[in-house]
Amino acid sequence: xxxxxxxxxxxxxxxxxxxxxxxxxxxxxxxxxxxxxxxxxxxxxxxxxxxxxxxxxxxxxxxxxxxxxxxxxxxxxxxxxxxxxxxxxxxxxxxxxxxxxxxxxxxxxxxxxxxxxxxxxxxxxxxxxxxxxxxxxxxxxxxxxxxxxxxxxxxxxxxxxxxxxxxxxxxxxxxxxxxxxxxxxxxxxxxxxxxxxxxxxxxxxxxxxxxxxxxxxxxxxxxxxxxxxxxxxxx
Numbered sequence: 001x002x003x004x005x006x007x008x009x010x011x012x013x014x015x016x017x018x019x020x021x022x023x024x025x026x027x028x029x030x031x032x033x034x035x036x037x038x039x040x041x042x043x044x045x046x047x048x049x050x051x052x053x054x055x056x057x058x059x060x061x062x063x064x065x066x067x068x069x070x071x072x073x074x075x076x077x078x079x080x081x082x083x084x085x086x087x088x089x090x091x092x093x094x095x096x097x098x099x100x101x102x103x104x105x106x107x108x109x110x111x112x113x114x115x116x117x118x119x120x121x122x123x124x125x126x127x128x129x130x131x132x133x134x135x136x137x138x139x140x141x142x143x144x145x146x147x148x149x150x151x152x153x154x155x156x157x158x159x160x161x162x163x164x165x166x167x168x169x170x171x172x173x174x175x176x177x178x179x180x181x182x183x184x185x186x187x188x189x190x191x192x193x194x195x196x197x198x199x200x201x202x203x204x205x206x207x208x209x210x211x212x213x214x215x216x217x218x219x220x221x222x223x224x225x226x227x228x229x230x231x232x233x234x235x
Contacts, residue, residue, distance in 0.1 A: 002027055002113040003147055003196035005121040007154040007188035009085055011206070016054040017117075019191055023204060025058065027113050027195070031079035034062045037104075039094035040086025040119040047084060065100075072103040078112050085118025085154075088131035092123060093139035105145055114147060118154045121188070125151045130177060130185050132170075148196065150231055151177075156187030156211060171211075171219065178215045184231070187211040192224065201228045 004020070004027040011019035028034075034055065038047040048064035055062055062082075068074035075081065081104060083091070095101050108114045116124050122131045123144040130151040159169040168176070174185050188194070191206030203210050203226045210222040222228070 001108055001147065001196060001198060002111070003108070003124060003194065004113070004115045005124050005148075005152065005188075005194040005196075006115070006117040007121065007156070007192050007205070008190050009117040011191045016050065018054075019206070020193060021058055023193065023195065024055075024115060027115060028060070028080050029113070031113065032060055033079040034060050034082050034115075035065055035074060035078035035080065036062050037065045037081065037083040037091075037095075037100075037120070039066070039098075040084055040088065040091035042090075047086075051082070051084065071098055071100060075100065075103040075107050078107060080113045080115060081107060082115040083117075083120030083123060085120055087136055088119040088122045088128045088133045089135045089139060090137050091119045092128050092142070092144060093137045095123065095144075096140050101143075101145060105147070108145075108147055121152055121154050121194075124148055127151065129181065130174065148194070148201075148232065151181075151183065151185040152194070153185055153187045156189050158189075158211075171213075174213045178213060182215060184212060184214040186222070186228075186231070187213065194228070196232075199229060199232060201232055202226060203228060 010016050036048050036051050038044040041047045044066040052062035124147040126146045127142045130153045157170045159171050188210050189208035193205045195204050209224050212220040212222050
């Protein structure tokens with residue numbers, strides 16, 4: 001199983017996916033045809049065109065899954081699957097309505113590389129419960145792909161001690177999640193990603209690193225380059 005799970009698709013001062021292009025090439029190997037899943041945004045055609053324009057200079061061609069007459073067949077035949085960001089609830093609802101959860105799981109288990117960004121990273125987890133998004137639609141279930149056995153919070157933001165905001169911080173929301181669910185949850189700061197190659201897992205990207213939350217323990221800083229392979233046995 002080969003996964004590249006990006007916290008975000010656009011880093012400050014960089015173009016769309018520019019900060020991760022080298023890693024995308026590494027994950028892709030010889031693959032140059034990308035099957036893009038645009039269902040986290042409403043305008044599938046424009047979203048696919050944005051991705052195609054960003055990746056064309058790097059030698060990739062992009063086809064939107066919304067264009068396929070046989071979506072499960074297109075997934076099974078894909079060279080690389082990219083699930084884009086947007087609203088996670090809308091994405092999960094579409095994946096279930098179109099019957100795409102099992103086809104994507106099977107394709108990735110069979111060796112097709114999976115690239116996710118933001119919402120696409122959320123759905124690689126067992127559940128969407130650690131998304132940052134509003135529930136703008138109601139999916140039939142919160143269950144997602146389960147390509148990793150733990151939860152991720154993309155776009156993780158640290159508490160700002162100078163902020164006058166009186167609502168919950170991201171840290172507090174994750175701790176509340178852990179009061180009801182076993183965890184763990186890995187917060188991915190902007191510009192970072194998780195890379196899975198078989199039974200190996202590590203944190204990559206910018207020096208911002210990540211933050212690991214586990215029930216009954218203080219949050220732990222995770223530097224870029226950390227081997228997180230033991231998390232693949234999380235339950």
